[in-house]
Amino acid sequence: MIKIEAIVREDKLEDIKDALGAIDVNGITVSQVMGCGAQKGYTELVRGQEVLVTLLPKIKFEIVVSSEEWEQKTIDAIQKAAFTGNPGDGKIFSYDLRSVLRIRTQERDYDALN
Numbered sequence: 001m002i003k004i005e006a007i008v009r010e011d012k013l014e015d016i017k018d019a020l021g022a023i024d025v026n027g028i029t030v031s032q033v034m035g036c037g038a039q040k041g042y043t044e045l046v047r048g049q050e051v052l053v054t055l056l057p058k059i060k061f062e063i064v065v066s067s068e069e070w071e072q073k074t075i076d077a078i079q080k081a082a083f084t085g086n087p088g089d090g091k092i093f094s095y096d097l098r099s100v101l102r103i104r105t106q107e108r109d110y111d112a113l114n
Ligand SMILES: Nc1ncnc2c1ncn2[C@@H]1O[C@H](COP(=O)(O)OP(=O)(O)OP(=O)(O)O)[C@@H](O)[C@H]1O
Pocket: 007, 008, 034, 035, 036, 037, 038, 039, 056, 058, 086, 087, 088, 089, 090, 091
C-alpha cells in the first residue's frame, strides 16, 4: 500500500478532484494547509495576486492506493490537473504505508481499500 500526498494550488481543488474521480480513486482526504517551497523572499501568484512567499495557503490531498500501478496513475492524474508551469504548482510525495483498517468491517490492508 502506498500513500500519496499532494500539496497544490487552492484553485486546482476541483480540477484535481475531477481528475481523481475520472480514474476511480476510492478515497481521498483534502485539507487546507499553509506552506512554502523554494521561493522564500520572492512572490507567487495566489488567486491572481502577487503575494510574498512566506507561508501561503495550499490544498493537501491524501490518497492511499493498493499498488505501484495505482500510484503512478494517481500521480499522473494529479500532475496533469495541477500544472500551470509557474512557481508554486506544488509537490507530490509518496511513501510505503504500514496498515489500513476499515473500522466498520474490521477488514485490513488491501481488503480495506477495495
Ligand atoms: N520539501 C518540502 N517538504 C514539505 N512540503 C513541501 C516541500 N516543498 C514544497 N512543499 C509544500 O508544497 C507547497 C508548494 O511547493 P512549491 O510548488 O512552491 O515547491 P517548490 O519547490 O518551491 O517548486 P516551484 O519552484 O515550482 O515553486 C509548499 O507551499 C509546501 O506546502
